Amino acid sequence: MYIEIDFNSDEAIYNQLCDQIIMGIAAARLCDGDPLPSVRQLADDIGINMHTVNKAYTVLRQQGYVKVDRRRGAVISVDPGKVNALAELKESLRVDIARASCRNISREDVHKLVDQIFEEYRSDQSGEQGGR
Amino acid sequence: MYIEIDFNSDEAIYNQLCDQIIMGIAAARLCDGDPLPSVRQLADDIGINMHTVNKAYTVLRQQGYVKVDRRRGAVISVDPGKVNALAELKESLRVDIARASCRNISREDVHKLVDQIFEEYRSDQSGEQGGR
DNA sequence: GTGTTTGTTATATCTTTAATATAACAGCAA
DNA sequence: TTGCTGTTATATTAAAGATATAACAAACAC
Numbered sequence: 542m543y544i545e546i547d548f549n550s551d552e553a554i555y556n557q558l559c560d561q562i563i564m565g566i567a568a569a570r571l572c573d574g575d576p577l578p579s580v581r582q583l584a585d586d587i588g589i590n591m592h593t594v595n596k597a598y599t600v601l602r603q604q605g606y607v608k609v610d611r612r613r614g615a616v617i618s619v620d621p622g623k624v625n626a627l628a629e630l631k632e633s634l635r636v637d638i639a640r641a642s643c644r645n646i647s648r649e650d651v652h653k654l655v656d657q658i659f660e661e662y663r664s665d666q667s668g669e670q671g672g673r
Numbered sequence: 674m675y676i677e678i679d680f681n682s683d684e685a686i687y688n689q690l691c692d693q694i695i696m697g698i699a700a701a702r703l704c705d706g707d708p709l710p711s712v713r714q715l716a717d718d719i720g721i722n723m724h725t726v727n728k729a730y731t732v733l734r735q736q737g738y739v740k741v742d743r744r745r746g747a748v749i750s751v752d753p754g755k756v757n758a759l760a761e762l763k764e765s766l767r768v769d770i771a772r773a774s775c776r777n778i779s780r781e782d783v784h785k786l787v788d789q790i791f792e793e794y795r796s797d798q799s800g801e802q803g804g805r
Numbered sequence: 806g807t808g809t810t811t812g813t814t815a816t817a818t819c820t821t822t823a824a825t826a827t828a829a830c831a832g833c834a835a
Numbered sequence: 836t837t838g839c840t841g842t843t844a845t846a847t848t849a850a851a852g853a854t855a856t857a858a859c860a861a862a863c864a865c
Contacts, residue, residue: 567771626776639699644758659780
């Protein structure tokens with residue numbers, strides 16, 4: 542669990558935590574069934590408050606990335622059946638690409654970046670991922 | 674100037690304003706030299722405070738999308754020479770694609786979305802855009 | 806049993822951000 | 836002058852983010 546928090550960022554800490562865990566799942570550094578540290582332990586490791594970690598875990602659960610077991614704590618459990626996922630991605634891309642387009646970044650440039658990122662996320666495995 | 678603000682969104686109003694104007698530039702509905710409404714008028718149109726619009730304009734100026742003339746007000750003026758643009762785009766894509774990847778959205782799916790969005794942004798013109 | 810750790814909930818406090826409300830100023834144009 | 840522009844200043848309200856304690860029930864080790 543390598544978690545890097547930028548305390549000078551304008552991004553909320555709990556949001557950075559969510560992002561890093563989700564990227565960890567995509568990169569297959571975190572797999573289905575893997576347990577996350579307890580809220581108290583992770584908070585202590587990073588040097589933040591317990592409730593900040595708890596909020597991140599709560600959001601991750603609501604968005605279908607982890608399940609919480611009273612005894613085992615938070616466990617990676619990705620729910621791939623989110624119907625709005627494609628629409629949400631498109632809306633997010635719309636803003637990013639608008640900014641890029643103003644900077645004369647081409648369609649081909651974006652495709653290259655997408656490929657590079659998928660390479661990062663698939664480097665440890667070649668087949669399916671994030672399934673059941 | 675079609676501006677749509679979602680007052681129930683978790684996105685700040687001034688941020689929604691920035692995004693919409695930037696997307697307007699990318700879609701060529703706003704072109705270099707076009708004037709934006711005065712902060713007072715746009716605030717009145719949308720039904721928000723003058724300072725909220727002013728903050729949006731200030732951010733847009735800092736990020737190189739508009740220039741502000743004391744007499745003419747805010748004018749579209751895109752500065753394409755932002756060296757970090759590519760790195761910033763990649764960092765943003767990394768998070769988006771991580772989420773998408775967990776939902777089993779493929780590299781090809783993302784490419785399709787990117788193409789669709791570039792179609793939207795290039796529908797009114799075929800050549801260069803966002804230049805000097 | 807006791808003791809510890811787990812997630813969870815409930816307060817309370819502090820800080821920052823977002824948004825609003827007035828107000829005033831300087832520059833420019835009719 | 837009158838009216839518009841951006842800009843700045845100040846104040847206030849509301850919400851979000853983060854922290855600090857504290858307590859509870861469930862699970863497990865002993």
